[in-house]
Amino acid sequence: MFSDKRSKRVVLVAHCILNHNARIDTCAYFPGAMPEIVEAIMEAGVGIVQMPCPELQCLGLDRRGRIVDGEDIGIREALLGKERACTEKLARLVVRDVTEYQKQGFEVVGVIGNDGSPACGVDYTHYLGTGYEPGTGGFMVVLQEEFKKAGIDLPFVATLDHEWDERLPRIKELVAKKK
Numbered sequence: 001m002f003s004d005k006r007s008k009r010v011v012l013v014a015h016c017i018l019n020h021n022a023r024i025d026t027c028a029y030f031p032g033a034m035p036e037i038v039e040a041i042m043e044a045g046v047g048i049v050q051m052p053c054p055e056l057q058c059l060g061l062d063r064r065g066r067i068v069d070g071e072d073i074g075i076r077e078a079l080l081g082k083e084r085a086c087t088e089k090l091a092r093l094v095v096r097d098v099t100e101y102q103k104q105g106f107e108v109v110g111v112i113g114n115d116g117s118p119a120c121g122v123d124y125t126h127y128l129g130t131g132y133e134p135g136t137g138g139f140m141v142v143l144q145e146e147f148k149k150a151g152i153d154l155p156f157v158a159t160l161d162h163e164w165d166e167r168l169p170r171i172k173e174l175v176a177k178k179k
């Protein structure tokens with residue numbers, strides 16, 4: 001089955017790697033996709049699975065006001081708190097994709113998040129009150145929990161907006177075909 005031109009290799013990427021239009025106001029670093037990251041994945045012959053943007057889906061596109069005005073809910077805190085059901089629903093959609101690909105013998109090479117994000121940071125995130133610190137974003141926390149429940153074990157790496165070039169080797173390593 002599926003013995004056509006496809007590589008049967010896919011990678012899961014944070015939504016905004018393909019679409020910075022989903023970013024919170026003032027935080028888009030590219031007009032659209034992050035070109036070098038997309039090129040690196042394409043060159044490796046790996047399909048790009050765009051995960052949903054949890055902030056867009058659970059908090060809306062104009063979510064900046066939720067941080068600076070009135071009630072300061074914090075994005076990471078909201079995704080793990082009052083919007084947790086929404087976060088879990090999105091994470092389960094990703095689990096479903098992974099399960100389907102793996103069931104059919106495809107290789108899911110891993111997850112590429114976005115460090116610094118309160119949602120999609122892997123090793124570095126943003127907390128209400130203390131700001132940027134080492135840690136994992138709310139969506140990635142829930143995704144890792146849902147993966148664990150489903151018996152899925154995948155490596156997580158991350159890009160970083162202003163240091164995307166320094167992160168590129170790790171991304172190339174992730175998508176490279178293992179011998």
Ligand code: SF4
Pocket residue numbers: 014015016017022023024052053054055056114117119120121
């Ligand atoms: S880092 Fe995650 S939450 Fe933030 S814009 Fe990108 S996909 Fe959306």
